[in-house]
Amino acid sequence: MVKSRSETRAHILETAARLLDDEGAAALTIRAVAQAAGLQAPALYRFFEDKDALLDAVAEHVFTTYVTGKAAARDGDPVADLRAGWDAHIGFGVANAALFGLLVTPGRTSPVAEAGLVVLRARVHRIAEAGRLRVPERLAAELVHAAGTGAVLTLLARRPEDRDPGLAEAMFEAVLARILTDAPTPTDTSPDLSKLTVAERALLAEWLDRD
Template sequence: MDTRSALIEAAAELLAHSPNGDVSTRAVSEAAGVQQPVLYRLFGDKNGLLRATVDHVWDQYLGSKRAAEKSPDPLQDLRAGWDSHTAFALAHPNAYKLMFSSALGEEPEAAAEALRILREVLDRLARQGRLRVAPDVAARMVMSANTGVALALITRPALYPDMGLSVMVRDAIHAAILLDPAADTTANDARQAAATTLLSSMDEFTPQPFTPAESALLTQWLDQLAGPGRKG
């Protein structure tokens, strides 16, 4: 194991057992058997070390998502993704809180990766005509709600003792972004779903039937048909 990895592993271990969610660079250096100047040379400062540590811890979680086999129904994957996100937060509360802490300055790379994986599932739903809003809007809605519930459960357990809260919020958010094909839908719902589906499939036409100018104009029209939630 190289020095950088040793420092990250030491920081992750200390972070996992920290009662207040903080670690010192001295403790990390001692645990890794490295002098503090080496730590600062590799990471710049403490926040640089913590960002790398958060990415390391989250990468283990995201790795399982990358490797997971897609189910035939993307809704099943969407639900499973929410539940595994909450479970990860409960299992790694300190690393989870750091991911969404403004104290780190720059956003850890894992945040963008988590949103990208979520967006892929929502793209599949959009192509099936099952989204009320565009995938990018739906992704932000789902991620912000999932994050909010997870943070509430790990930071205020006395106020939020019911682990079932996560499932209840999950189902409410999914109902807000998804069309139920078994239920009656309004003409407006159908119009928005159709526009969102076509928008999600624009890049898949081979060859492209429109010029760049025509594609831009069609996208603008579809944006309007998809409704005000499209651009969020």
């Protein structure tokens, strides 16, 4: 049975994902993926411009599959939403060690990693809108991102049986303590007097001075 173009592409990505998981990033070459998929190497170039394009497509495929299986409903609390995103990030990284290593490689930009940052910044923005941030939004997002990446890499550096199950949660709580206020920052509701004329200001002062 002849496969459609979309079926062939999906087969290539599934094969590449298994190869990456089994043998690591070094094994993920166009030739190796083609051979594992039962294709000739030139066939892959009809779907992917080069190895980087293949890697990006594999990352998107694996990440989409993971998120679909782990999707959680949005919570009305923006901090709870941030926590859900953190848990998904940690879970994905630990479950996909080789792929996570590619996504965080210095100097390499991945569409999946960039999309993840966009989502993170949106979650942080919702917290800012709720008046809960004590630091600028950009700094808050970078702190969460850096802590999440560091937590995953620390966990992956140890054998599964030696990993501290409370590490990621402790890291998240430490970040929250740094970026959140204890209560929403009150909105300044005082009137803007700078637009009043001299006469209007004088009249206002007269009203305020009255008993």
